[in-house]
Amino acid sequence: LAPAGGEGLKSFFEPEVVAIIGASNEPGKVGNTIFNNFLRANFKGEVYPVNPKYNLLFERKCYSSVKEIPKPIDLAVIAVPAPIVSQVMKDCAEKRVRAAIIVSGGFKETGSEGARLEKEVAAIAKSGSVRVIGPNCIGVYNPETNVDTMFLPEEKLQRPPKGSIALLSQSGAFMGTILDWAAYEGLGISKAVSYGNECDVDLIDLIEFLADDSHTRVIAVYVEGIERGQKFIRVLKEATTKKPVVAIKAGRSTRGKAAVLSHTGSLAGSDVLYRMAFKQTGVLRVDDFEEMLDLSKAFALQPPATGDHVLIITDGGGAGVMAVDACEHYGLTVPELNAKLQAELKQHFPPYCSTHNPIDLTGDVDNQRYRIALEKAFLGYRGVDSAIVILLVQAPSLTVEVVDIVRNINCKSMRPMVACCMGGEYSAKIAKEVERRGVPSYPTPERAARAIWALTKYGQWKLKNA
């Protein structure tokens, strides 16, 4: 019997044998797109089409029922109309399929008849120990094993590369948007799950599973409503001792809550309660998509900070001032540097450079000034816990090699560092180079400071709770 809770979810992510029930050769059909995903992505295991309409599909034998497949099935992907899902699930239960993703809609979200049907399907699954994700979802994407049930058109939904950010969302639309965005930004994903109506596996199970997943360094969640409140708090508290959890909880406002109700039929609940729950469990709550990816990127690439003292290095005074303002806004400290360090810096820099914090290397900066500032004031100085390195790469004497200097100091220092590359096309290119070297980059001092805030806040949480 498959264990309850977060255990036993492995078959969803690392199946060896997969059946696509409702596979089709008609372009545009969900069962066609999903089968093609598995073929195109070069899925490492075996994949079997199931559909009584065909004998042959994708140049391979097509089965009329999952029961006929001459192998044990780890994962069944179910893409058939709602009314026949019960029969399909009976077959899965008899076959002792370990896990099933029901992507079909037409259940709880459509009203009471759909809800009855959903309960029936869930009961059948339970009787056969089949764990279920869905219905009414776009399922699972795992770039490690190439499991990919997300059936949005390929040109509209690019797949992000392998990485260490796990994404969870009830909503398929949200998942599609954020995956496409992550792909565009080059952010690496460990696992993504759109879990829909939660007839069996729910958000809590998924967080429990991902907390122990070695490919995942940060869990990012979009949530509208949560049931099982006590369990939720217990699981989250446990998860955040292992890795950071970043969450968007929509429906903060009065009208927003009404909108949630008409969207998913679930009660958004009092926002005060959610705020308390997140605070109590160390979950970092964010307000929008951009912030979610900004913080996830920071956690994926950098260690948490062990204290709140931030060093700022810049080659533009104005950007430095804005970073200081933002740090103070987030409750971080931008400490003055000690006299000895400043005297040392003064020996290396022209007199018009500022050796206070922010260190201002000014517009005629070259790579070496960044190297010296980073070595003396970050690597060799214990008065700061993290660094924001602002690179206004418009400076004429600054070259792309500065990114290797930043990377080297970051690696040696064992303390978190983020970059801020502001500007246009050239800056965006440099930002990509910085990130390729493991240092997250942001287009404004404000967003860079917010990332350091998150690394600091989580660091403090871990110190108290790990």
Added chain:
Amino acid sequence: LAPAGGEGLKSFFEPEVVAIIGASNEPGKVGNTIFNNFLRANFKGEVYPVNPKYNLLFERKCYSSVKEIPKPIDLAVIAVPAPIVSQVMKDCAEKRVRAAIIVSGGFKETGSEGARLEKEVAAIAKSGSVRVIGPNCIGVYNPETNVDTMFLPEEKLQRPPKGSIALLSQSGAFMGTILDWAAYEGLGISKAVSYGNECDVDLIDLIEFLADDSHTRVIAVYVEGIERGQKFIRVLKEATTKKPVVAIKAGRSTRGKAAVLSHTGSLAGSDVLYRMAFKQTGVLRVDDFEEMLDLSKAFALQPPATGDHVLIITDGGGAGVMAVDACEHYGLTVPELNAKLQAELKQHFPPYCSTHNPIDLTGDVDNQRYRIALEKAFLGYRGVDSAIVILLVQAPSLTVEVVDIVRNINCKSMRPMVACCMGGEYSAKIAKEVERRGVPSYPTPERAARAIWALTKYGQWKLKNA
């Protein structure tokens, strides 16, 4: 005699005859880059090189002094070392040059000797009625006339196209960054000025001038410190009755103020006073670069809103909820739609679509559903003052033609509308198409709501003060 204040600045932006003093044929020299800017950008007037070292430069006669040029000079660009600027300015004064941009550094920003030199230069200019921008700046960019003194390397600083956003910044580094960013985003600029040490023309003069500039629809300002406080308030109050002013005032925080001091030598002053001044004058204060461009884009493309009631249309429930949350956060109202309108919408939409506000057209949306929603609930409905149109273009049946529907309704409605296109490469492409049709687009519901907030806030200000 040139008039004081904002009048008489025309020669900086629309000169017919320009002298580049310190022109050079050595690549990398400021006087070389600036002369090349004028050649490359196809400046419509005449441009003369001045440098006693050469007889011929850029295949034309090079003059040893501005006085020798056989024409009246509208604008002299001065790119010579600080110690000889006084002599050069004497020549300009004798020649009765109307306007001079001193890009050279080495003045007030370097200490007391530099400050003395700057005063001397300013006095000479005044004696000859030469209006001066600078020193210590990168000067003026006007894509209308192709005046372009910004001497940062071309590949690091792309030039934005013609448009209606005016940018003002003391700092050259800031100006370089924001122009490059604007170019990358395709935002059109009317005029950009990095005004440096303000030895004559200051921020107040420039705002006064731009308030009456017919090419400018919004003035965006980065400012660290302001002198002439009473005049500043009077000029701003007058300017905002004509067009919106968006400002970043850096140095909010205690440490930030110290950083301003070491950056420009000017006192940032009490932030409370600035906050009061901005409030009193209707200036919209923003926190970072991204917000500055977000709001400027909204004002450049859309009219202000006459009330705070926002319609939200979406094809993803979650994004709709987030937009509602954000609107309420900004003090906007997301009103319920009246029963008659909802009944009408219900006739056209499948039962699972929500006809409340936000209108949720759901994931199987097609272009026609957007058309109907926009026609009935925005164009034909007086209960809302502005609209946020969320386009999750991942939806399989939605095509690029939806952007023309959005544009048509926007044109006919005479009320402000912004779009929110979230996602990756495909969404970014659609966002560009939307913006090409005059509807500003943002990558998150949060930023779209903030733009509507700004349009609403300015609309309310104008109603009270125009």
